[in-house]
Amino acid sequence: MIGINATLDIAKQAIQANQYGLNVTGQNIANVDNPNYSRQLMELNSGGSLKVGGLVFGTGVDVTQIASSVDSLLQSWMNNEQSTASAYDKKSGNLNYVQDIFNLDTDSSLDSLFSDFWNSWSKLSNVPDGSSERAGVLESGNAIVQQFNDMSDGLNNLSSDVNNRIDVAVDSINGITAQIDKLNKSIVSIEAQQGAVANDLRDERTALVSKLSGLLDITTYEQSDGSLLVTAARGSAILVGSGGTRELSTGDGGRIMWESSGGPVDISDQISGGSLGGWLDIRDEVIPEYQSELDSLARAFMWNVNYQHSQGVGLNYFSDAVTGSSATDASAGNQLDSLDFFNNVDPSGTFSTWIHDSSTDTNTKVGIDFSSYGIGASSTMQDLADAFNQALTDQGATGVTATVNADGDQIIFTPDSSNYQFAFGEDDSGLAAALGVNTFFTGSGADDMGINSQLSDTDNIAAGQLDPTTGEIAAGDNSNALLLAECGEISMDMNVYSYDRTSDPPSTASTITTTTDSYYQTMVSNLGVLTDNVNRNLETSQAMVSELQDQRDSISGVSLDEEMINLTKYQNSYNAASKLLKVADEMLDTIISTR
Amino acid sequence: MRVATMTIYNNSSTQLTRTLSDYNKAAKTVTTGKKVQDPSDDPVGYAQVMDIGSTLSQLGQLHDNINTGTQWLTTSETTLNSVLDTISQAKQLAIAATNGTYNDEDYATAAAQVDEMLSQLVDTANTKVNGHYLFSGTKTDTQPYTLDETAVPPITYSGNGEKFSISTGVGSRTDVSYTGDEVFGQTGVDSDGNGIDDDLFSLLMSMKDDLANNNGANLETIMGDLDTHYNNVNNLISDVGIKSNRLDTKENVVSDFETTLTEQKSNIEDVDLTDAATDLALKQTAYQAALKATSSIISVSLVDYM
Numbered sequence: 001m002i003g004i005n006a007t008l009d010i011a012k013q014a015i016q017a018n019q020y021g022l023n024v025t026g027q028n029i030a031n032v033d034n035p036n037y038s039r040q041l042m043e044l045n046s047g048g049s050l051k052v053g054g055l056v057f058g059t060g061v062d063v064t065q066i067a068s069s070v071d072s073l074l075q076s077w078m079n080n081e082q083s084t085a086s087a088y089d090k091k092s093g094n095l096n097y098v099q100d101i102f103n104l105d106t107d108s109s110l111d112s113l114f115s116d117f118w119n120s121w122s123k124l125s126n127v128p129d130g131s132s133e134r135a136g137v138l139e140s141g142n143a144i145v146q147q148f149n150d151m152s153d154g155l156n157n158l159s160s161d162v163n164n165r166i167d168v169a170v171d172s173i174n175g176i177t178a179q180i181d182k183l184n185k186s187i188v189s190i191e192a193q194q195g196a197v198a199n200d201l202r203d204e205r206t207a208l209v210s211k212l213s214g215l216l217d218i219t220t221y222e223q224s225d226g227s228l229l230v231t232a233a234r235g236s237a238i239l240v241g242s243g244g245t246r247e248l249s250t251g252d253g254g255r256i257m258w259e260s261s262g263g264p265v266d267i268s269d270q271i272s273g274g275s276l277g278g279w280l281d282i283r284d285e286v287i288p289e290y291q292s293e294l295d296s297l298a299r300a301f302m303w304n305v306n307y308q309h310s311q312g313v314g315l316n317y318f319s320d321a322v323t324g325s326s327a328t329d330a331s332a333g334n335q336l337d338s339l340d341f342f343n344n345v346d347p348s349g350t351f352s353t354w355i356h357d358s359s360t361d362t363n364t365k366v367g368i369d370f371s372s373y374g375i376g377a378s379s380t381m382q383d384l385a386d387a388f389n390q391a392l393t394d395q396g397a398t399g400v401t402a403t404v405n406a407d408g409d410q411i412i413f414t415p416d417s418s419n420y421q422f423a424f425g426e427d428d429s430g431l432a433a434a435l436g437v438n439t440f441f442t443g444s445g446a447d448d449m450g451i452n453s454q455l456s457d458t459d460n461i462a463a464g465q466l467d468p469t470t471g472e473i474a475a476g477d478n479s480n481a482l483l484l485a486e487c488g489e490i491s492m493d494m495n496v497y498s499y500d501r502t503s504d505p506p507s508t509a510s511t512i513t514t515t516t517d518s519y520y521q522t523m524v525s526n527l528g529v530l531t532d533n534v535n536r537n538l539e540t541s542q543a544m545v546s547e548l549q550d551q552r553d554s555i556s557g558v559s560l561d562e563e564m565i566n567l568t569k570y571q572n573s574y575n576a577a578s579k580l581l582k583v584a585d586e587m588l589d590t591i592i593s594t595r
Numbered sequence: 596m597r598v599a600t601m602t603i604y605n606n607s608s609t610q611l612t613r614t615l616s617d618y619n620k621a622a623k624t625v626t627t628g629k630k631v632q633d634p635s636d637d638p639v640g641y642a643q644v645m646d647i648g649s650t651l652s653q654l655g656q657l658h659d660n661i662n663t664g665t666q667w668l669t670t671s672e673t674t675l676n677s678v679l680d681t682i683s684q685a686k687q688l689a690i691a692a693t694n695g696t697y698n699d700e701d702y703a704t705a706a707a708q709v710d711e712m713l714s715q716l717v718d719t720a721n722t723k724v725n726g727h728y729l730f731s732g733t734k735t736d737t738q739p740y741t742l743d744e745t746a747v748p749p750i751t752y753s754g755n756g757e758k759f760s761i762s763t764g765v766g767s768r769t770d771v772s773y774t775g776d777e778v779f780g781q782t783g784v785d786s787d788g789n790g791i792d793d794d795l796f797s798l799l800m801s802m803k804d805d806l807a808n809n810n811g812a813n814l815e816t817i818m819g820d821l822d823t824h825y826n827n828v829n830n831l832i833s834d835v836g837i838k839s840n841r842l843d844t845k846e847n848v849v850s851d852f853e854t855t856l857t858e859q860k861s862n863i864e865d866v867d868l869t870d871a872a873t874d875l876a877l878k879q880t881a882y883q884a885a886l887k888a889t890s891s892i893i894s895v896s897l898v899d900y901m
Contacts, residue, residue, distance in 0.1 A: 115652035126663035476735025525642035528634025557599020
């Protein structure tokens, strides 16, 4: 016969179970706003059975476990998508900075500055000896230099800014992996010792993993003991394993290094997602591409203007020494081919100089062509100076001597006495432009571009050209200014670049033949296409994340309505169990009092 | 599908953010009147707008150039007309002097008149436009003619044979000046060191001498030479007319082109205000709907009924 005590036991278990249930409900309600919390459920079992006299009795209820509603597959999809979304997020944000650097829609965007510059030459052509027109040319040239310098600086600053952010991200990655490792150890020991699932620690770990996915793309794998293996770089770098953590660090050039058992390994190219992936794309693809193209544009622009400017003459002959602003490279033996623009030089052309003797008011022309004077790519600056002096002697001229500076890397033309002045005439070789003699701009790229210091005397701005037969200067000659105003129409070979940081070398260059204006327009338009694509991708992956979040919450999220119902349910059941206890107790009382 | 409480709040917040952002963008489009604000809005259109902007800026500069050209031509025309007047006066004087009624005193007076004409002509030949000599070629800072009747040759031209030109488009130049040689004839000395004397100044000098010394004996020949100069200057004046007309036409073409381009630019970057306003109303409705839905869903809970 089954005793009354057994009924009392059932009541006790029922009271306990419902009280646990209320506790779980309470925990769920408390965490309704915790995004990482997974809804907990109490699992019940009807307990063992007792066979008494051919009858099988139940023995009440057992709480078997407090389970967490987690779909780990969904969670890992969400992490992946989160990686992608945060990569696009960083890319999109930084592309906006790049657009800002381009100063679009303002008067200082390059396209307006180019137009202003060409127009300033046209204005000068209308009044070739006008001092305000000359100042106007210099001013608009300066504005272009400023903008090129600013854009180059802006891209460099963005790059170092991104590097700082990468450093911070690497630190937080190491912090997060250390925490995951710590949680791994706690989960393993709790679950092994107590045989129960450590729900809240697991929730905490899941939250860290999802935070980590925002920083870089990772894959995770749960091992049978409950610990979580975290790998990055497409599974090749174990960040958290059974042996503890392996840290990331930044190496030379801001490369991402993983501390393998055999020392640091560069895993930058295998990181494609997370903030880190987005920043690497910006730093190693977007910025170098625009930096290279900006340089390509600056070089083409400078060459066009310098070439034409060096063909012309200002209002007066030069009476002081003229030093070429371009230098050869001493490490290349000061060979001419180490000049920045030597590739643009046509060796079949002739570089001509006119010497003016003011005592007799006569002009003598000296022409120097490469083949007659044995000048070539491997000649040194000194060879060139010697050739010039030889040409003078050969052609019966005197008055100017060419020398090199102390470093032997720049050419200097000096008049022999105050009777002599000189000017540069037609130069279809482009040698003067390559030497930086009688040029408008100095430098070789967007960052070091400047204005030839000689032009601080605006009379030296070459609006005209020497009379090709007499070598005379005419103040109203605007022939060079007219040609300079049209330099924007010259099509020339320029490189366009495409960068893929995972290939070696990362950049591929192709040549297009176009004008500087349309090259710049293409640059801006490509930037627009890129930004548009990234923004679109960002929207898509954010929508994916939010869709997956909904699905995850549908399984793991707390619903207050449900919990309210549970609350009532457990309360009622608790009341019922208490009633059972009371009835069983009264029955016991009855029995005892009948004695 | 089971709906977690957080989903309701998350979704409401996402929807509100999205619809508000759309609403804001639609409002910005209406207020700025531009549909292309960033290159990413319409990369191709943005590049076209930049291209048209550069062309418009060039065209604006062409107006400047054409104005400069017109100024040179107008001054040239006035000056050439005054040269023409001087030649006419000289010719009338020559006709009067050959009708046989002149006495010695009349010839002397006539010679003095011609001398007056000569110095006036030198002044005219040294006319400036905006501080630049009109007839010295491109040596615009050099006075073209100096007269010294005791020297050989008495008149010297210090200008050159180049003409001042303006740009009327890429690779297109229009000469807007006339050199002294063109207007007044060749001056200077030949290889033997004798004066060439083909020029109008020398002609007036010999006319003066003829009137003063020979009582007009050579006036027939001089009249013929005056006619040659008259025709030459007259031809130049019609040339000025042709060039002015050409510049006027160019100016009109430039203006028309500007209008067309401005229209094209506007088509690409400007919004159709009706469309934009409709879109704004639509986005407003969407935002209002999201607000309504949010306030409705977040205000009900089972808690309220227990």
